[in-house]
Amino acid sequence: MHDIINTSKRLNESLHLPVLVIIEPLVLPRTCILHVLRRELDELEILDMATVQGLDCTLVRDVRLVMLSIADKPIGDPSVEDDLAFVAECCPNAATVVLSNHDDEPAVQAAMQRGVRGFLSTSLPIEIAIAGLRLVLVGGAYRPLPVAGINRIPDFEPPDERGLVPAYLTNEGARMAIDRRSVTDLTPREQQVLAELELGLPNKLIAAKLGLSESTVKMHIQHIMRKCAAHNRTEAVLRWRGRLPAQSRDHDPGAALMPET
DSSP states (O other): OHHHHHHHHHHHTTTTOEEEEOSSSHHHHHHHHHHHHHHHHHHHHEESSSGGGGGGGTTTOEEEEEEEEETOOOSSHHHHHHHHHHHHHTTSSEEEEEEEOOOOHHHHHHHHHHTTTOOOTTTOOHHHHHHHHHHTTOOOOEOOOOOOOOOOTTSSHHHHOOOOOTOOTTTTHHHHHHHHTTSSSSOHHHHHHHHHHHHTOOOHHHHHHHTHHHHHHHHHHHHHHTTTTOSSSHHHHHHHHSOOGGGGGGGGGTTTOOOOO
């Protein structure tokens, strides 16, 4: 009797969680992705389905993100465009992330032009893919960094290792961002930490990637927030990208988005 009550309680609680949907026709990769995301994104209800038609059952749910696997198909394939249109119709408030076997610039540009907020290649390490999903969930965009026309950012990991910038930081936008960062008063280590914050990574993972202790990472984040006149991690990243004026200090955008400091 208690088992039935507990199961009913868990089911009722899950119905109130924001939802991330995985759409992958192949059972094995879909199941693997499902298990990883349920472990890493436990604040969400993770649903999986073979086709976009399954989204009909989510109409009364708070779907925040739909991850659509397109395998080898190009974005311009009629079936992919139909699927994207169906996702937009069924889940108008959800961000769409495409999972593709390709990561060439034309494919990425075509996806972003169709309103896709994240482009994940199947060649990405799992921790980067998770960070990309987290970034999209807090309102950012996630895409492979275009190689042509982008110079290496001083004191940052090379682009082919980090691999990502916000969607709007392409060509001229990226060069402007690089110029802005090169004259900042952030130290090289603070710039490295901030680069990881832009990916939405938690302190523990930042510490592991940079070979630092978590307490040192927290110290760097505090310094970054002070220098950016920000109240929290999200605001620091936004100011760094030049999207928030200094006058808005009293405004606290997304204070709950990245609470870890």
